[in-house]
Amino acid sequence: MxxxxxxxxxxxxxxxxxxxxxxxxxxxxxxxxxxxEILRSVDxxxxxxxxxxxxxxxxxxxxxxxxxxxxxxxxxxxxLTLAHPGLDIHxxxxxxxxxxxxxxxxxxxxxxxxxxxxxxSLTEVSLFDxxxxxxxxxxxxxxxxxxxxxxxxxxxxxxxxxxxFRD
Numbered sequence: 071m072x073x074x075x076x077x078x079x080x081x082x083x084x085x086x087x088x089x090x091x092x093x094x095x096x097x098x099x100x101x102x103x104x105x106x107e108i109l110r111s112v113d114x115x116x117x118x119x120x121x122x123x124x125x126x127x128x129x130x131x132x133x134x135x136x137x138x139x140x141x142x143x144x145x146x147x148x149x150l151t152l153a154h155p156g157l158d159i160h161x162x163x164x165x166x167x168x169x170x171x172x173x174x175x176x177x178x179x180x181x182x183x184x185x186x187x188x189x190x191s192l193t194e195v196s197l198f199d200x201x202x203x204x205x206x207x208x209x210x211x212x213x214x215x216x217x218x219x220x221x222x223x224x225x226x227x228x229x230x231x232x233x234x235f236r237d
């Protein structure tokens with residue numbers, strides 16, 4: 071009822087409604103983007119007001135990919151808690167694609183992902199570099215390391231589809 075009322079106030083439909091699905095209209099998609107921008111600005115103003123009372127923001131929302139979360143988060147959270155005892159830290163663990171979307175929508179403040187992501191609206195900062203290693207049986211130890219074409223033909227133990235390290 072509230073959405074219908076909003077559509078009447080706006081003089082435009084936000085959703086296309088059919089028996090099987092409901093989806094945003096073209097106007098609805100643009101409207102949703104603008105609303106997210108406004109809500110993000112309101113959140114930023116709230117954080118700014120809280121920050122002006124303290125020397126640091128009161129809440130930090132961190133997104134992180136699951137493959138590295140257990141290795142990095144204990145140290146990061148420990149250091150942040152020591153440096154800023156009143157900081158309310160929220161962790162969001164999911165795949166890179168969702169984290170990028172949540173960053174753009176203002177639902178998280180920062181994300182730890184595998185680089186590169188090449189999003190022009192975001193700033194990338196490398197935390198560390200890590201080499202991949204090939205583990206194989208002793209019978210193959212004297213053979214040369216296979217090139218990328220040969221690796222594609224081999225049976226490999228990989229992460230599930232959607233994981234950035236798989237790519």
